[in-house]
Amino acid sequence: MKIKSVHIKNFRSIYDQKIIFYNITNFVGPNGAGKSTILYALDWFFNGNKYTQLSEKDATFGHSKENIEVSVTFDNLTDYDREIIGSQYVNDDSNEFTVWRIHKMLSDEEILSANVKGYPPFSETKASKTATEKKNNYQKLRDNMPDLGLPDRKRQNDIDEALREWENTHPENLEDIEESLSTSFKGFAGEGRLSKLFEYTLVRADLRANEETADVKKTLFSNIIERVVDRQLASEPLQELFDSVQDKEKDIYKKYYANPLNELTSALNEHLRQYSVGRKVRIQPDIAEILPPQAKFNIAVIEEKFSSNVENQGHGFQRTLLIAALQLLSENASTETSKELCLAIEEPELYQHPIQQKRFAHVLKKLTASSEKKIQVIYAAHSPNFLDVEKINQTYKLKRNSVENDDIHTEINNISDQELLNINPNKPDLIKNALGNELANGIFSEGVFLVEGPNEVAYIDALTEKTDLPFSLKGIEVIKCPKTNMPFCIDILKKLGIPIKIMFDNDSGFETRMKEKQKGDEKKTKELRNQHINNNKKILEKVGIDIDTDTNGFILPGNFGYVFVVSDTLESYFSDNVVGWEKLMQQPDVKKNSRIYQEFINSSQLNAFPKELIDFITNDKFFV
Structure with missing residues (x-):
């Protein structure tokens, strides 16, 4: 049994969002965007008020009188899952089960509810708020539907038992209904049915390893013990x-x-x-x-002849110990009756250098590699090392948006499995091959500046550092992406809600370059001309811009807000418009040498470069 989806309503910055979950689900975004809010919402759902005591301050701004609600839909139910949940809630063919927790603001009351099987005519009686109301509704049921054979009952508990007994003996009459579980599904957050099947463990950013290595309920160490040792x-x-x-x-x-x-x-x-x-x-x-x-059991740290507690170790060692514990967890298979574990980690990159981060990400991936492990992983990360570009659909990009009445809500963007397939159905590996970790860096940014190659990245990075507000301060990442793949990259970034700027060559001088190199015949030249023209056209179509063309069909160069079209290539553009550039290019071993290009730009004044290019770099226009 795994989490299929989560629906969060009115919990802190998240007002109304439904999220599909995977074996690994990754939430990224700037500080304060709401990544941890999702983890804490689930912690409240599974563990109740043990760690999170809700109040009106936990409601979304401007909605303090509305209820807080978190619902979780589980799927992949096994026979054992259905047996524990019970026939009142699922039947032999059920593969999904939904439960939600509601905090009622006006009464400060919390209830648990679920999609259950029940007899609809009983709903009014079950929902009765007082004993007298229930007694009267029950009698009305007996009077109006005598064929049901309901026994004469006066006390509230006896009436509930009579209704349950009738439903248990008449399963063919039951339908899917929504029912308060305050009477029929008690103890969900404690020792109830679902707690026998599912465990949610949250590793907080401020949580020291000594807390996770304590042998108490819901800790990482306790979960390892439960899977390996028979207490x-x-x-x-x-x-x-x-x-x-x-x-x-x-x-x-x-x-x-x-x-x-x-x-x-x-x-x-x-x-x-x-x-x-x-x-x-x-x-x-x-x-x-x-x-x-x-x-x-407990864990002691042994160093030479001395033994000490985990809490006395440094942050780096404590996180390393957590990684080792997770790796051990991944190597131990679960049993048919062991609980499904959802491991949620806030900022997994904390106290880890890049190599250790990559190792940690590998361990988390291994945790979920086999369904036999019964493990799902959720994390809210700030490092590209925890983003799997091959499974970009498992990543959610979060940001804070101001809406009507000055409300501030979290916006969650994601590209679904089907959307990813629709973008490029014939090249499933295109993301990895075209972008690799470039996309990972872009997803963590506030905006992406797309260029064609590494030289262009060097040019723009160097130029923007000379402006009053460099990209590094604005959170903008310059990413190389071949022109043929730019439409695909634009689709991905747009779906993730990441603003985009684009700069590319119109390649209008390719024929001259071919003649100089004595390459290609007339047929080959025509094919390449059509290819360049079509590539240019596809990019503009993706961003909704219509630009005039020259007599040969090449789009005209210039600054078009969030698109900058370079005349032919950036090298030739600089040669025509930047003093000293052509002389630089005549030196040996200069071509395709990004370091030399950056040194030249760094030693030059900003006004030495074309004003239209600087205006494009510094404007706030992005395609969204």
Whole structure:
């Protein structure tokens, strides 16, 4: 049983969002965007108020009187899952099950609800708010539907039991209904049915490893123990030991206290007979039953001959210990009856250098590689090392938006499986091959500046650092993407809600370059001309811009707001418009040398470069 989807309403910055979950689900975005809010909403859903006591401050701004609601839909139910959940809620063919938790603001009350099987005519009686109302509604049921054979019941609990008994014996009459679980699904957050099937463990950013390595409920270490060690293995010999201790305790009490207690009992009974006939008392040792505690374990850090607690270690070692524990968890298969584990990690990159981050990401991926592990992973990350570009559909990009009445809500963007397939159905590996980690860096940015190659990246990075507000301060990432793949990249970035600027060559001088290199015949030249023209056209179609063309069909160069079209190539454009550039290009080993290009730009004044290009770089126009 896994989480299929989550619907969050009115919880902090998230007013109304439905999210599809995967084996690994990744939330990215700037600080304060709402990534951790999703993790905390689920923590409240699964663990109740144990860690999160809700109040009107937890409602979305401007909606403090509205209820907070989190619903979770589970799928991939097994026979064991259906058996534990019960036939009232799922049948033998059910593969999904939905539960939601509601915090009622006006009454400060919390209820658990679910999609259950029930008999619709009973709903009014079940929903009765008082005992008298339930009694009257139940009697009305008996009067209006005598064929049901409902027994005469007056007390509230007896009425609930009569309705349940009728539904259990008439499964063919049951339908999917929504029902408050305050009476029929008690204990979901504690020891109820779902708690036997599902465990949600949140590793918070401020959580030290010593808390996760404590052998208490819902910790990482406890989950490892539950999957590997049978805590009942030593129960019988421990019980025998405690029984023998108890017997020895009784012997000690008898040896030291029997005589004085017998004398005291005789004296008390002698006086009691003066007031009461036929009854006696006995003063005896009050020996409490000694029960063996559940087997518990701990982790000690051993360094040479010294042993210390985990909490005494540095942050780096503590996070490393968590990674090692997760790796161990991934190597131990679950059993048919073991719980599904959803592991949520806030800022998994904390205290880890890049190599360790990559290793951690690999461990998390391995955790979910097999369905037999029964593990889902959710994390809110700030590092590209935790983003799998091959499964970009499993990543959600979050940002804060101001809406009507000055409300500030979290906007969640994602590209679905079908949308990803529709964008390029014939090239499923295009994201990885075309962009690789470039896309990962872009997804973590506030905006993306698309260029064709690494030289263009070097030019723009160097130029923007000379402006009053460099891209590094604005959170804009310059990404290389071949022109043929730009339409695809634009689709991906747009779906993720990432603003885009685009600069590309119109390649209008390609024929001259071919003649200089004595390459290609007339047929080949015509094919390449059509290819360049079509590539240019496809990019403009994606961003909704119509630009005039020259007599050969090439789009005209210039600054078009969020698109900058370069005349022929950027190298030739600089040669025509930047003093000293042509001389630079005549030096040996200069072509395609990004470092030399950057050094030239760094040593030049900003006004040495074309004003239209600088205006394009510094304007705030993006395609969204």
